[in-house]
Amino acid sequence: MNDSPALTYTSYLALDEVLGAQRPRSDEHDEMLFIVIHQVYELWFKQILHELGYVQDRLAAGDTAHASRGLRRVLTVLKVVVAQIDVLETMTPSQFAGFRARLDAASGFESAQFRELEAVLGRRDEQVFRHYPEGSEARRRIADAMSRPSLCDSFRAYLRVCGYPVLERSDVRQPVQPSAELQATLLRVYADDAGPALLCEQLVDLDEGMQEWRYRHVQMVRRTIGDKAGTGGSSGAAYLRTTLFTPAFPDLWAVRSKL
Numbered sequence: 001m002n003d004s005p006a007l008t009y010t011s012y013l014a015l016d017e018v019l020g021a022q023r024p025r026s027d028e029h030d031e032m033l034f035i036v037i038h039q040v041y042e043l044w045f046k047q048i049l050h051e052l053g054y055v056q057d058r059l060a061a062g063d064t065a066h067a068s069r070g071l072r073r074v075l076t077v078l079k080v081v082v083a084q085i086d087v088l089e090t091m092t093p094s095q096f097a098g099f100r101a102r103l104d105a106a107s108g109f110e111s112a113q114f115r116e117l118e119a120v121l122g123r124r125d126e127q128v129f130r131h132y133p134e135g136s137e138a139r140r141r142i143a144d145a146m147s148r149p150s151l152c153d154s155f156r157a158y159l160r161v162c163g164y165p166v167l168e169r170s171d172v173r174q175p176v177q178p179s180a181e182l183q184a185t186l187l188r189v190y191a192d193d194a195g196p197a198l199l200c201e202q203l204v205d206l207d208e209g210m211q212e213w214r215y216r217h218v219q220m221v222r223r224t225i226g227d228k229a230g231t232g233g234s235s236g237a238a239y240l241r242t243t244l245f246t247p248a249f250p251d252l253w254a255v256r257s258k259l
């Protein structure tokens, strides 16, 4: 006999936990929006990471159709999270200033899932660990992602399975370097104009999507706090501008002038 309580909408979705997790630190009306927006971001980051794990698996298996479907889902989620910046931009600079001090030194620098996403996309930068205590779960997850093949490495493996001459990178813990050999292969992939070429375009879409997010974030920062320094200790917008143009797939960008 099953004597556990009947499943309900509320229990299945753990809504007591989710809806009990908004704890503003001030009485300012807008702080609720600030919290909810960030929580929604973190949920979507979780889904994107989940989906990219699947995409990497399908790429390694040479499964174009399912890798492509997974990427399409990631790209669609990315559109949603970029679009929701509009919602946060309904908050004025003075409304944000009303509770900003209550954020202390907390900042987006501490978004472990965002750093994990960057690592899956190939970022290999020990600097990010500064914000995560040694031995913490978050630090371990980011370090793990940095020591696994990146999406770019999975794409290279996929091209190999498809019969293209792509060497395995000797150390996936190192950042990708632009490669003349890979670029020559990509020209063939595009000339063949089959499934792999379609995936190339989706990966370019992914790079563009991440760049769109960074651009919209920095513009939101500029309109909300101007050139104030960040709560996380950076110069703020000036720092964020330096992060705008680091592609995950440099070779896919490098070949565009030859297509």
Ligand code: HEM
Residues within 6 Å of the ligand: 037, 038, 041, 042, 088, 096, 106, 107, 108, 109, 111, 114, 217, 220, 221, 224, 225, 229, 230, 231, 232, 233, 234, 235, 236, 237, 239, 240, 243
């Ligand atoms: C009023 C809204 C926001 C402002 C003023 C703002 C401001 C900033 C600033 C100044 C930084 C640099 C770190 C620092 O020194 O503090 C930063 C970083 C960051 N923020 Fe925001 N932010 C806002 C909303 C968001 C939202 C909604 C997200 C979504 C998760 C987010 C995610 C991040 C991430 C991931 C970083 C690290 C970026 C990197 O190092 O490349 N921020 N933010």
Ligand SMILES: N[C@@H](CC(=O)c1ccccc1NC=O)C(=O)O
Residues within 6 Å of the ligand: 038, 100, 103, 106, 107, 108, 109, 225, 229, 230, 231, 232
């Ligand atoms: N870094 C922002 C504060 C901020 O936006 C923030 C603070 C706590 C948790 C998440 C945040 N969002 C992204 O940086 C600032 O300097 O105003």
